[in-house]
Amino acid sequence: MMPNLQPLMPEEEIKPAKIDYNMATDGAFDINPRQGTLAPLQDHAFTLSYCPQELKDYHSVCHLVLRDIPDPPQETSGDGADRPAQRRAAVNDVIVMEIEVKGSTEHYKVLLEPYALHFPGESVTGTTIKRRFKMWNNSRTHVVFHWERLSDHHIMEVEPPTGVIEMNECCDLELALTGGEPGSHSLRLDCRIEHHDEPVTLVVQAAFKGPRVCINIPSLDLGLLRLGDHAKSTVHITNTSHLAASWALQEVPDRRQELSREVSQISVEPCRGLLPPLGGCNVDVVFRPSVCQRFHTILELAVDRGCGCHLSVQANVQLPQVCLLSCELVFSELYVGVPARGTVRLFNQTLLPASFCWGELQGPQASLCSATFSPSAGTLGPSAEAEISVEFTANTDVRPVRTPSKGLPHQDP
Numbered sequence: 001m002m003p004n005l006q007p008l009m010p011e012e013e014i015k016p017a018k019i020d021y022n023m024a025t026d027g028a029f030d031i032n033p034r035q036g037t038l039a040p041l042q043d044h045a046f047t048l049s050y051c052p053q054e055l056k057d058y059h060s061v062c063h064l065v066l067r068d069i070p071d072p073p074q075e076t077s078g079d080g081a082d083r084p085a086q087r088r089a090a091v092n093d094v095i096v097m098e099i100e101v102k103g104s105t106e107h108y109k110v111l112l113e114p115y116a117l118h119f120p121g122e123s124v125t126g127t128t129i130k131r132r133f134k135m136w137n138n139s140r141t142h143v144v145f146h147w148e149r150l151s152d153h154h155i156m157e158v159e160p161p162t163g164v165i166e167m168n169e170c171c172d173l174e175l176a177l178t179g180g181e182p183g184s185h186s187l188r189l190d191c192r193i194e195h196h197d198e199p200v201t202l203v204v205q206a207a208f209k210g211p212r213v214c215i216n217i218p219s220l221d222l223g224l225l226r227l228g229d230h231a232k233s234t235v236h237i238t239n240t241s242h243l244a245a246s247w248a249l250q251e252v253p254d255r256r257q258e259l260s261r262e263v264s265q266i267s268v269e270p271c272r273g274l275l276p277p278l279g280g281c282n283v284d285v286v287f288r289p290s291v292c293q294r295f296h297t298i299l300e301l302a303v304d305r306g307c308g309c310h311l312s313v314q315a316n317v318q319l320p321q322v323c324l325l326s327c328e329l330v331f332s333e334l335y336v337g338v339p340a341r342g343t344v345r346l347f348n349q350t351l352l353p354a355s356f357c358w359g360e361l362q363g364p365q366a367s368l369c370s371a372t373f374s375p376s377a378g379t380l381g382p383s384a385e386a387e388i389s390v391e392f393t394a395n396t397d398v399r400p401v402r403t404p405s406k407g408l409p410h411q412d413p
Contacts, residue, residue, distance in 0.1 A: 027051075028058040029101050038066075052105045053195065064097035108196045109138035110145070110165075116203040117175060124243060125179045125210045125305060128155075132174050133202070135191070137165040144194035147173075153180045156189055156204065179208030181305055210306030211245035213237055213275060222287050222295075222315035224351050230288045231315060237283055237301065239275035246304040248272040249283060249311075251297055265289055266297060266313065289317040320354035322380060323347055331392055339391040346388060348380035355379045358388075368396050 030049045038044055052058055069092055113134040123129050137143050143165050147158035155178040165171045175189075184207040190199035215237050222231040239245045249268050267286045275281065289295065295315040301308040325345040334340055348354045357377040361369065374389040 024060045026053070026058060026060075028053065028103060029060050029062065031062055048099075048101065050101075050103045052103060055105050055107065057105070058101075058103040060101050062099040062101060063095050064099075066094045066096050068092075069094045106140070108143055108193050110143055110191075110193055110196075110200050111136045111138060112200060112202055113170075116205070119177070119204075119206040122207045122209045123179055124241070125182055125208045126243065128176055128178045129206070130174055130176050132172065134170045135165065135173055135200070136170045137167060139167060142166045143196075145171075145200075146192045146194075148190050148192070150187065150189055154178065154185065154187065155180065156187060158189065158191075158202075175202070175204065177204060177206060179206065182208050182210040182307060209241075211239060211241040211243040211275075211303055212307045213239050213245050213247050213301060213303045214309050215301060215311050217311070219312035219314070220285060222313065224316045224318065225287070225289060226352055227289060227292055227317055227319050230286060232284060232286045234282050234284050235311065236280055237275070238280040239278060241306070242277045243306070244277060245275045245306055246272075247275060247308065248302050249299055250302075252300045252310075263290070265295065266299070268299070285311075285313065287313070287315055289315070291317070292319055293317050316351075318350050318352055320352045321349045322354045322356055323349055325385070329390060329392075334392070334394045336394055336397050339393045342390045342392065344388050344390060346380060346386045348382060348384050351382040353379055353381055356386075369394050 028051060030051070032047045032049065036044075048062075050058075071092065113136060117131050117133060119129055119131065135145065145163060145165065147161045149161070150156040155176075157176055159174045159176065163171055177187075179185075185205070187204040187206070189202045189204065191202070192199050215235050217235060220233055220235065222233060225231055237247065237249070249271055251264065251266060265288055267288070269284045269286070270281075273281065285299070287295070295313075295317060297313050299311040299313060301311065323346075325347055329342045329344055331340045331342065346356060355378070358373040360366070361371055370393050372391045374391075375386075378386065380386055
C-alpha cells in the first residue's frame with residue numbers, strides 16, 4: 001500500500017473511515033509468501049524483497065490482513081441482563097499489522113581498468129589484434145552487462161560479450177579488433193548495463209596500414225614529340241606489402257573533368273589489376289598528342305584500402321618551323337641571260353629536325369626570270385642554320401615593277 005501520512009492535530013484521534021488505502025504500483029517491494037495459513041501458536045517467517053526499477057526513493061506500507069474474521073456477537077436484554085445471542089454470519093477482513101518499508105537507489109558503479117586501450121605502432125589491415133582489460137562492479141548488487149559489436153569499417157568485439165558480475169568483483173575481458181581501413185583511428189565501444197540508462201564506454205586508439213604499391217620512378221618525361229607521332233614508355237609498379245593489393249592507374253579527377261568532352265591523350269595498359277604480396281608488373285603509358293602543347297598531367301595510382309602514389313607525366317609537342325633570316329634578296333644590276341649570285345640563310349626555330357625543299361618562283365613576273373638554289377633540299381638540325389646560294393637570271397630587259405618572289409622552303413609536317 002501507499003503510505004498514509006495525513007497530518008494530525010494534537011490529541012486528534014485517527015478516524016479509520018477517512019483513511020485511504022491505495023495500492024502501490026511501482027512494484028519495488030515484495031513479500032514472500034504473499035498468502036497462506038497461520039497455524040496456532042507458531043512463528044512464521046516472511047521474506048521482504050526490494051527491487052527498484054527507477055533511480056528514486058521508495059516508500060510503502062505492507063499490511064498483514066486476516067481474512068474472513070467473524071464479528072463478535074454481543075446483545076443486551078431489556079432488563080440489563082446479558083443472555084446468549086445468536087451468532088451472526090457476517091465476516092470481515094481485518095488488518096492486524098502494518099510494516100512501513102523504505103528504500104533508496106543509486107547509480108551502478110561499473111569501472112573499466114584501463115578505461116582506454118591504445119595499440120602502439122601500425123597494424124596491418126585485415127589482421128586481428130587483441131588486448132585484455134577488466135570490468136569492476138563497485139555497486140551494491142550484481143550487474144548484468146552486454147557488450148555491443150562494431151562492424152562498420154572495422155570489426156571490434158569483446159569476449160565474453162555478456163555476463164553477470166557480482167558485487168565488489170571484477171570480470172576479465174578481451175577486446176579483439178580487426179582493422180578495415182588504413183590510418184589512425186579513435187573508436188568507441190559501448191557496454192549496456194541492465195536497468196542502467198547510460199552505457200559504459202571503452203575508448204580504443206589504433207593505427208592500421210593497408211597494402212602499399214609504388215612506382216619505380218617519381219615522374220615520366222616523354223621528351224620532345226612531333227605532332228602526329230606518339231610516345232610510349234613502360235613503368236614498373238611493385239607491391240611492397242605482405243597483402244594482396246587491388247590497384248588502378250588513371251589521371252587525377254580534376255584532369256579527367258577538363259578532358260570530359262575530349263578524347264584523352266594519355267592511355268594506360270593495363271589500367272588496373274591485382275598484385276600478390278611483394279609482386280609487381282609492368283604498365284605501358286602511351287601519349288598521343290592532338291595539338292602542339294607543353295603537356296603535363298598527373299596519374300594517380302589508387303590502392304583499394306591501401307596506400308598508392310602519383311606519377312607526373314610531361315611532354316613537349318611541336319611542329320618543325322623554319323624561317324629566313326632575311327626576307328628579301330636584292331640584285332642592284334642585272335644583265336639579260338647573265339646569272340646574278342646571292343645568298344640567303346635558313347634557320348630552324350624548333351628542336352626538331354626540319355626537312356626543306358625549294359620550289360618554283362611565284363608571282364606575276366615569274367615567267368620573265370629563273371632562279372636556282374643550292375642546295376635545293378636538305379635537313380636542318382635543331383636550332384641550326386643553313387646558307388643557301390641563289391642564282392637569279394633575267395630573261396628580258398623590261399624593267400620589273402616588283403622583284404619576283406623567291407621559292408619558300410618546303411616544311412614536312
